[in-house]
Amino acid sequence: MNNREVQAAWKYHDATKHSYWSIRNSPHVLDWANRPLPFKVYPKVEALPLPRDLTQTGVAALSAISEPGPSVGGDSIPDLQDLVRILHFSAGITKQRKYPGGEIYFRAAACTGALYEIELYVVTGDLKSLNAGVYHFNPTDLSLRLLRKGDFRGNLAQAVGMEPAMTHAPAAVLCTGTYWRNAWKYQARTYRHFGWDNGTLLANLLAVSTASGLPAEIVLGFVDAKVNRLLDLDIRREVCLCLVPIGRTSGSLPPAQREVQALSLETIPVSQREVEYPAMLEMHDRSSLESEEEVAQWRGKQVILPSSAPAGEAVALQRTPEEEQPKDTIEQVILRRGSTRTFDPAASISLAHLSTILDCATRGFPADFLEPPGAQVNDLYLIVHAVQGLKPGSYFYRREQKMLELLKEGTFRAEAQYLGLQQELPADACVDIFFLADLSRILERYGNRGYRAVQLEAGVIGGKMYLATYAQSLGATGLTFFDDDVINFFSPHARHKSAIFLLAIGKPLKGQPR
Numbered sequence: 001m002n003n004r005e006v007q008a009a010w011k012y013h014d015a016t017k018h019s020y021w022s023i024r025n026s027p028h029v030l031d032w033a034n035r036p037l038p039f040k041v042y043p044k045v046e047a048l049p050l051p052r053d054l055t056q057t058g059v060a061a062l063s064a065i066s067e068p069g070p071s072v073g074g075d076s077i078p079d080l081q082d083l084v085r086i087l088h089f090s091a092g093i094t095k096q097r098k099y100p101g102g103e104i105y106f107r108a109a110a111c112t113g114a115l116y117e118i119e120l121y122v123v124t125g126d127l128k129s130l131n132a133g134v135y136h137f138n139p140t141d142l143s144l145r146l147l148r149k150g151d152f153r154g155n156l157a158q159a160v161g162m163e164p165a166m167t168h169a170p171a172a173v174l175c176t177g178t179y180w181r182n183a184w185k186y187q188a189r190t191y192r193h194f195g196w197d198n199g200t201l202l203a204n205l206l207a208v209s210t211a212s213g214l215p216a217e218i219v220l221g222f223v224d225a226k227v228n229r230l231l232d233l234d235i236r237r238e239v240c241l242c243l244v245p246i247g248r249t250s251g252s253l254p255p256a257q258r259e260v261q262a263l264s265l266e267t268i269p270v271s272q273r274e275v276e277y278p279a280m281l282e283m284h285d286r287s288s289l290e291s292e293e294e295v296a297q298w299r300g301k302q303v304i305l306p307s308s309a310p311a312g313e314a315v316a317l318q319r320t321p322e323e324e325q326p327k328d329t330i331e332q333v334i335l336r337r338g339s340t341r342t343f344d345p346a347a348s349i350s351l352a353h354l355s356t357i358l359d360c361a362t363r364g365f366p367a368d369f370l371e372p373p374g375a376q377v378n379d380l381y382l383i384v385h386a387v388q389g390l391k392p393g394s395y396f397y398r399r400e401q402k403m404l405e406l407l408k409e410g411t412f413r414a415e416a417q418y419l420g421l422q423q424e425l426p427a428d429a430c431v432d433i434f435f436l437a438d439l440s441r442i443l444e445r446y447g448n449r450g451y452r453a454v455q456l457e458a459g460v461i462g463g464k465m466y467l468a469t470y471a472q473s474l475g476a477t478g479l480t481f482f483d484d485d486v487i488n489f490f491s492p493h494a495r496h497k498s499a500i501f502l503l504a505i506g507k508p509l510k511g512q513p514r
């Protein structure tokens, strides 16, 4: 089985590391005339317009982010309003900005390069005001397009090896990644971005589902070929990344599987010319699961990542008392969010701010690869510049104890700037949060699919951090980094780990465009 041959994930990871020299020696330039279209368009399929007068949930963002899901006893079936809320606040257009070469349509979740390579599809049974079918979501005109008529949830239930969240789901959102749309700028590193950008979107999706009283779970174990076929994807260009069953019905059996024919629907080309990066196709192929048995086996094991004993001075998190926390709703916070383009280098945040962000984002989320629930495969390391109540320096976050362990005291703004690809953002932020992972152990447990899991989890936690930051009227931005230098900086503590993700948090410099 391909997935067990984990040198494939190592090969991809090592080949796509950034370093001081890889950036300088790269001949890659952006071909603006060939900039990819940030939307998938089926020109010949009729649009089914969705309601725009959405009811708001009114649920406070901080509580929607931190809850592992709503506690529902009986059936919990989404209606069309719920589905639209979930789709719009995950992948919808939330603002537009003109620039000399055109216009950027910014979306609900942060995405590398604003290239928006993640597409959403809906597979549903009959719902109130929506007939059973396989649909594609188009955020430009807020519509669904029917690709297949009828109930195909049985096909998904089989593809996920009868995972209970899927077998009992009235509907599911499926996320795909379109290689070229992001690779136009980031080349072969895009496969990492699939996890990051899908993850930030899923952080929104999980929070809005919870706020809507609907359970949702990220399902990463599925027979790739079956799901890709159901969506009729051209897999050299676009592949399914995960499934998210939404809601719950008590009916014990999913509908029967249906036959799936090729659709060959016309879509508008993303660019005039596309470049294929074989490293990504190989990474995807080698992390694919081939049968329902393999899926069940893949899912069946617990992830055990032992943590070492604290050695340094430790500071306990200090969250703001519940009654004093900001109550802005999840919808307000998503609409307000927008990555910080310049941080105020003279600003500071409080330990309560940081504690709220860390705690809200790391309480776990429902996902088939996180067993037992609440498990986490990424470790968090921090460079603190300006957090009241914390000495400047580097820290390790002990999640189980909710403690920050001081690794090295000092002012590391210049080092942070270097690690974040020499951008000013990580130097001017109040704190930089680095996600590191013990890839050897993760790949041993999950095979190459673990590489998808670790990137996706980082994106989800990073997305939750974005939301918890903006809920407190602060600013954040995702960043990229020099892989090995990050590990060296946090060593010896981080020895043998790999750099996965980076988020900078601070106060936006007043007057910058939003």
Ligand SMILES: Cc1cc2nc3c(=O)[nH]c(=O)nc-3n(C[C@H](O)[C@H](O)[C@H](O)COP(=O)(O)O)c2cc1C
Pocket (backbone or CB within 6 Å): 106, 107, 108, 109, 110, 111, 112, 113, 114, 196, 197, 200, 337, 338, 339, 340, 423, 477, 478, 479, 480
């Ligand atoms: C994982 C991740 C990495 C990012 N890396 C950078 C970066 O290195 N430099 C930067 O200026 N912005 C970075 N961004 C911010 C994106 O450019 C931003 O999300 C995108 O332009 C969309 O804008 P918005 O977040 O304001 O909606 C990153 C975002 C994410 C999610």
